[in-house]
Amino acid sequence: MLDKHAKLERNALAFVFAIIFVASIGGIVEIAPLFTIDETVEEVEDMRVYTPLEVAGRNIYIREGCYACHSQMIRTLQDEVERYGPYSLAVESQYDHPMLWGSKRTGPDLARLGEKYSDAWHVAHLINPRDVVPSSVMPSYAWLQRNSLRYDDMGLHLAALRKVGVPYTDEMIASASHDTYGQARPDSERADEFLERYGEDSNVRLFDGDPGRVTEMDALVAYLQILGRLTDAAHQQANDQTEGD
Amino acid sequence: MVSQLTRDERGSAMILCVILTLFGATLGLMGRDDVLGWHGALLALSGMVLLFVVMNKLYDPDPDPDRVTRYYDDPTKVGVIVSMMWLVFATFVGDWVAWLLVYPEATFDAGWSSFGRLRPVHTTGVIFGFGGNALIATSFHVLQRTSRARLAGSLAPWIVLIGFNLFCLLAVTGYMFGITASKEYAEPEWYADLFLVVIWVVYFVLYLRTLARRQEPHIYVANWYFLAFILVVAILHIINNLAVPVSLGHAKSYSLFSGVQDAMTQWWYGHNAVAFFLTSGFLGMLYYYLPRRAGRPIFSYRMSIISFWGITFLYMWAGSHHLHYTALPHWVQNLGMTFSIILVVPSWASAGHALLTLNGAWEKVRDDATLRFMFVAAVFYGLSTFEGSFMAIRPVNSLSHYTDWTVGHVHAGALGWVAMITFGTFYTLVPMLWNRERMYSSRLIEAHFWLALAGTVIYVFAMWNSGIVQGLMWRAYAENGTLAYSFIDSVDAMRPYYFARAVGGFLFFLGGVIGLYNIWMTTRMPTMEKPPVYDLPPVVEAEPAE
Numbered sequence: 001m002l003d004k005h006a007k008l009e010r011n012a013l014a015f016v017f018a019i020i021f022v023a024s025i026g027g028i029v030e031i032a033p034l035f036t037i038d039e040t041v042e043e044v045e046d047m048r049v050y051t052p053l054e055v056a057g058r059n060i061y062i063r064e065g066c067y068a069c070h071s072q073m074i075r076t077l078q079d080e081v082e083r084y085g086p087y088s089l090a091v092e093s094q095y096d097h098p099m100l101w102g103s104k105r106t107g108p109d110l111a112r113l114g115e116k117y118s119d120a121w122h123v124a125h126l127i128n129p130r131d132v133v134p135s136s137v138m139p140s141y142a143w144l145q146r147n148s149l150r151y152d153d154m155g156l157h158l159a160a161l162r163k164v165g166v167p168y169t170d171e172m173i174a175s176a177s178h179d180t181y182g183q184a185r186p187d188s189e190r191a192d193e194f195l196e197r198y199g200e201d202s203n204v205r206l207f208d209g210d211p212g213r214v215t216e217m218d219a220l221v222a223y224l225q226i227l228g229r230l231t232d233a234a235h236q237q238a239n240d241q242t243e244g245d
Numbered sequence: 246m247v248s249q250l251t252r253d254e255r256g257s258a259m260i261l262c263v264i265l266t267l268f269g270a271t272l273g274l275m276g277r278d279d280v281l282g283w284h285g286a287l288l289a290l291s292g293m294v295l296l297f298v299v300m301n302k303l304y305d306p307d308p309d310p311d312r313v314t315r316y317y318d319d320p321t322k323v324g325v326i327v328s329m330m331w332l333v334f335a336t337f338v339g340d341w342v343a344w345l346l347v348y349p350e351a352t353f354d355a356g357w358s359s360f361g362r363l364r365p366v367h368t369t370g371v372i373f374g375f376g377g378n379a380l381i382a383t384s385f386h387v388l389q390r391t392s393r394a395r396l397a398g399s400l401a402p403w404i405v406l407i408g409f410n411l412f413c414l415l416a417v418t419g420y421m422f423g424i425t426a427s428k429e430y431a432e433p434e435w436y437a438d439l440f441l442v443v444i445w446v447v448y449f450v451l452y453l454r455t456l457a458r459r460q461e462p463h464i465y466v467a468n469w470y471f472l473a474f475i476l477v478v479a480i481l482h483i484i485n486n487l488a489v490p491v492s493l494g495h496a497k498s499y500s501l502f503s504g505v506q507d508a509m510t511q512w513w514y515g516h517n518a519v520a521f522f523l524t525s526g527f528l529g530m531l532y533y534y535l536p537r538r539a540g541r542p543i544f545s546y547r548m549s550i551i552s553f554w555g556i557t558f559l560y561m562w563a564g565s566h567h568l569h570y571t572a573l574p575h576w577v578q579n580l581g582m583t584f585s586i587i588l589v590v591p592s593w594a595s596a597g598h599a600l601l602t603l604n605g606a607w608e609k610v611r612d613d614a615t616l617r618f619m620f621v622a623a624v625f626y627g628l629s630t631f632e633g634s635f636m637a638i639r640p641v642n643s644l645s646h647y648t649d650w651t652v653g654h655v656h657a658g659a660l661g662w663v664a665m666i667t668f669g670t671f672y673t674l675v676p677m678l679w680n681r682e683r684m685y686s687s688r689l690i691e692a693h694f695w696l697a698l699a700g701t702v703i704y705v706f707a708m709w710n711s712g713i714v715q716g717l718m719w720r721a722y723a724e725n726g727t728l729a730y731s732f733i734d735s736v737d738a739m740r741p742y743y744f745a746r747a748v749g750g751f752l753f754f755l756g757g758v759i760g761l762y763n764i765w766m767t768t769r770m771p772t773m774e775k776p777p778v779y780d781l782p783p784v785v786e787a788e789p790a791e
């Protein structure tokens with residue numbers, strides 16, 4: 001064996017191919033099947049896509065690095081299920097490009113945050129977390145309320161998401177920026193059109209409480225309020241036993 | 246820099262600067278309505294500054310034709326200094342971020358300075374800025390010595406070094422503007438990723454071409470590790486960053502993968518960034534500089550082979566230990582756990598190998614802070630890999646995951662291993678590079694050593710405590726069968742540990758500042774009349790080995 005290796009060490013190209021070969025095996029065995037095996041992701045009927053306003057909110061969540069302190073993945077452990085709710089299913093992040101499961105809980109998990117608090121609570125909390133949770137170490141995000149949301153290009157965002165596999169229709173893409181506005185403006189005509197496209201139980205509200213303009217706060221709160229509510233599958237499974245080992 | 250290039254090479258350099266400027270300008274124009282515009286402008290500006298630097302020296306005399314009889318160390322010199330500058334900057338940000346968890350108001354009312362945006366500035370700054378520059382600089386140095394050949398090209402090493410630093414600059418400024426792909430350790434967006442691919446290809450080709458010139462028939466162990474670092478990082482980088490940009494005028498892109506597949510790809514990348522960026526390349530350093538400093542040969546050739554292939558093979562299976570008890574299919578979690586446990590074997594073989602090489606030179610370890618840095622690095626390497634394998638066991642991970650225990654493990658590896666081996670290496674390397682008899686001040690090295698060690702120990706102990714306390718509080722039940730603590734109770738309990746961590750971090754940062762000063766002063770020392778001969782010169786005019 002040592003002789004063979006001594007030969008390999010004399011040939012740079014052979015060494016390069018040996019490294020590529022040896023290093024590729026693990027990834028190929030573990031990752032490739034995930035794309036083909038049906039069991040990886042459950043099939044559910046009621047899974048819905050993010051609305052344009054929620055996509056914009058999700059992008060703000062990413063931009064501000066919220067995922068650095070908050071996970072969105074409830075593990076199959078008794079205490080987590082009791083603290084946060086039913087454990088997360090694969091299908092729930094099926095349309096998450098990229099996923100935001102996170103790896104650190106400086107703050108609590110957010111996978112089932114949707115509708116747990118009021119919009120007003122979120123706005124106050126984001127402007128200054130210590131106003132509502134006195135010993136919180138979360139940063140304040142006051143500028144979200146000051147910044148108008150840019151949404152004239154939401155069609156492009158939805159189109160890119162369709163390219164990676166999210167089933168947006170042509171109509172959704174064409175009216176994406178109108179829908180963004182509509183979801184945050186309950187009194188407008190666009191709100192009705194939005195509801196027609198995305199379903200009656202979508203949230204249409206003045207998320208930031210300010211009827212003036214659509215802000216980044218509107219988008220982020222709209223996103224937070226939908227966390228864990230894209231499908232009901234996890235709750236339906238909730239009676240199943242928590243795994244233990 | 247420029248005066249070491251021939252006129253032809255200066256011409257090529259100018260063309261490259263123009264290309265960079267045009268690329269930046271195009272990006273800037275396409276992205277003028279987006280934050281992308283700023284990055285375009287930054288690249289265009291960099292291209293122009295570089296062009297100016299080259300043009301300024303364009304008509305200087307050609308370099309000494311004898312240059313081929315010497316090694317080409319200018320890029321290594323610059324790399325070492327730049328690496329230390331990144332260290333100081335990024336540990337400063339790290340410590341700031343650490344204080345923010347104690348005093349969340351200690352920042353400005355602006356996006357760029359909030360925890361979530363500064364944290365990746367810290368991680369990218371230390372891993373890529375500090376670690377990456379250290380790897381590039383030392384790999385050039387080691388490659389030439391172990392091949393007895395000069396670098397194959399005088400321009401290519403600059404492309405690699407400057408290009409890589411531009412990438413780091415795009416990354417770090419991007420986060421502050423709010424540009425991020427959010428994948429840990431792979432946060433830069435699509436255009437920066439593509440830019441890095443080009444730089445990396447140049448690096449790889451330069452490495453292979455220089456190896457082809459080698460006068461030693463065998464490729465030395467250190468180069469195996471550097472090669473694995475370059476190759477596997479390329480594979481990981483390209484696959485994990487596959488994405489569709491919103492448009493060519495948007496910085497934002499959407500990852501090709503979603504949900505489970507994305508999580509698995511990300512942690513296959515993430516764990517192997519640890520393996521091939523933070524381990525493999527630094528083992529390359531260890532295998533060259535430790536024997537040199539200790540004045541003893543590598544303990545066992547056979548052991549090097551086993552650890553090398555063990556690490557290269559096993560690490561790639563281990564990524565799924567980041568996803569225990571999640572929605573990832575069970576069999577993948579179990580494979581990840583199994584391979585992570587086996588991984589302790591080649592890891593300990595490497596750490597043990599380093600210690601066995603030191604065996605017989607213990608009095609040097611006692612007296613020489615530089616060698617002591619390397620010794621401590623090997624110990625922390627053994628410690629953090631053992632800890633890692635332990636944390637990869639499912640029930641252990643159920644406690645440690647999501648807590649500060651992970652952060653403690655990270656910094657045991659990052660401060661104790663990555664940073665310490667680099668400091669030991671730099672203090673060995675700097676006098677060689679600048680032809681000095683020794684470093685400017687050995688007392689400052691000693692001070693740096695104790696600050697770094699104290700900082701690391703305080704940091705790691707604080708995080709072990711906070712992590713375990715957190716994990717236990719989250720799963721504690723009261724007598725009536727309900728959860729005993731609310732989440733905010735666990736946050737309150739973290740305060741003393743976060744405070745201690747920030748203090749430890751400050752000591753470590755201070756050590757880095759002293760290190761940079763010491764290195765800088767060494768370069769300012771008068772050149773000696775008869776500098777010691779550190780290396781055999783390159784062999785010229787003989788036939789290439791292959």
Ligand code: HEM
Nearest residue numbers: 103519523566567585588630633634636637646655658659
């Ligand atoms: C045998 C070797 C090693 C094994 C098996 C191992 C295993 C692990 C495990 C189980 C985790 C926790 C994952 C989680 O629960 O989220 C982890 C995290 C981490 N380890 Fe290691 N580790 C090893 C060596 C190292 C070394 C030498 C470093 C050097 C710096 C390192 C850096 C990291 C980093 C940066 C993370 C954090 C990833 C994140 O969540 O962002 N590891 N490792």
Ligand code: HEM
Nearest residue numbers: 336339340342343368371372652655659663664750753754
């Ligand atoms: C002055 C020294 C340092 C201080 C004070 C410091 C502080 C921090 C802090 C506060 C975090 C965030 C932890 C959290 O989110 O809870 C962090 C994360 C991290 N740091 Fe450092 N750091 C230092 C040096 C380093 C060095 C030298 C490296 C690498 C060579 C490093 C690599 C990392 C990594 C990889 C993470 C991400 C960990 C994870 O995601 O689990 N740090 N650091």
